[in-house]
Amino acid sequence: MSEHRTAIRCARITKTFGSGEAVVHALRGIDLEVRRGEMMALVGPSGCGKTSLISIMAGLLQRDEGELEVMGTDPGALSGHERTKWRGANVGFIFQQFNLIPQVSILENAAVPLLLRNVPRREAHERAAALLREVGLAGRENSRPTKLSGGQQQRVAIARALVNEPRILVCDEPTSALDxxxxxxxxxxxxxxxxxxxxxxxxxxxxxxxxxxxxxxxxLDDGRVTHVSTPAEALAESAARMGEAAAARG
Ligand SMILES: Nc1ncnc2c1ncn2[C@@H]1O[C@H](COP(=O)(O)OP(=O)(O)O)[C@@H](O)[C@H]1O
Ligand SMILES: [Mg+2]
Incomplete structure (x- = not known):
């Protein structure tokens, strides 16, 4: 790939679910570029298409139309098997629900992506232990997830998401279940x-x-990116909306 700074490029991406009267236009033409090393937040009302968009970027969902390039690859152009391999090597996921396996240790949980890629067990455990140290869970390797607080469980999920050294990390509401x-x-x-x-x-x-x-x-709003802002601008917009709402209530 060329040396340009674009990591993810979406152009005119559309996605519909269902058909006929039940059709839902989840994405109506998404244009978005994410740069290397960048943390890009996607915000917008429930149902505006956020999860559909990250699922397409991560190669979990196929788009209908438009162009996609993720670190030089179009995951949509890969076969199902190739796409699964690509995802395993390039994308880490963190969700609101930590999705840990309750019956096994957090070391085993953090090692799952490596074991799925047939990395030998011993090496997988070593790498998982190193990640658990990085997220501040040294000494807890043999604990079951249920023995940990919510914040600690999300740290295990972070270790698991990063154990493959993915180039892209996708986080869907990672703090919603935390104080x-x-x-x-x-x-x-x-x-x-x-x-x-x-x-x-x-x-x-x-x-x-x-x-x-x-x-x-x-x-995002109704399947489109309306604008891209800085965090400060987004907070100011939201404060202004709250002010308008308060004024309308009198
Ligand atoms: N698998 C699906 N089948 C049918 N409709 C779906 C499916 N996934 C999402 N949708 C619809 O697409 C729209 C966008 O959903 P989604 O991407 O989950 O939005 P968000 O994450 O912003 O809440 C919503 O109207 C939702 O109901
Ligand atoms: Mg969502």
Whole structure:
């Protein structure tokens, strides 16, 4: 790939679900570029297309139309098997629900992406242990997830998402299940650990308290990106909307 700074390029991407009277236009022509090393937040009302868009970027969902380039690859052009391999090597996922396996240790949980890629068990465990150290869970390797707090469980999910050294990290509402202070700590960790290695982070969130971690904020509405702003601009817009709403209530 050329030396340009674009990591992800979406042009005119559309996606519909269903057909006939039940058709839903989830994405109506998405244009968006995400730069290398950038944390880009996607914000907008429920149903505006955020999850559809990150799923397409991550090679989990096929688009209908438009162009997509993710680190020089169009995941949509790969066969199902190739796409699964590509995703395993290039994309890490962090969700609101931590999605940990309750019956096994957090070491085993963090090693899952490596074991899925047939990395030998011993090496997988070594790498998982190193990541658990990085997220502040040294000494807890043999604990079951249920013995940990929500913040600690999300740290395990971060370790699992990064154990493959993916170039892209996709986070869908990563702080929604956490209290405010824990959410801040988790975001600090995600930012520090990804920035160091120039990873791209796509962050879907409703939580204005974490906007400032993002480099830029893409605002979605009804399947389109209406504008891209700085976090400060996004917070000012939201404060202005709250003011208008309060004024309307009298
Ligand atoms: N698998 C699906 N089948 C049918 N409709 C879907 C599916 N996934 C999403 N949608 C619809 O597409 C629209 C966008 O959804 P989504 O991308 O999940 O938005 P967001 O994440 O912003 O809430 C919504 O109207 C949603 O109901
Ligand atoms: Mg969603």
């Amino acid at each position: 405010g202070a824990t959410g801040q700590k988790v975001m600090h960790l995600i930012r520090d650990i990804t920035r160091r290695d120039d990873r791209v982070v796509i962050l879907v969130t409703h939580d204005e308290r974490i906007y400032h971690f993002a480099d830029r904020i893409a605002h």
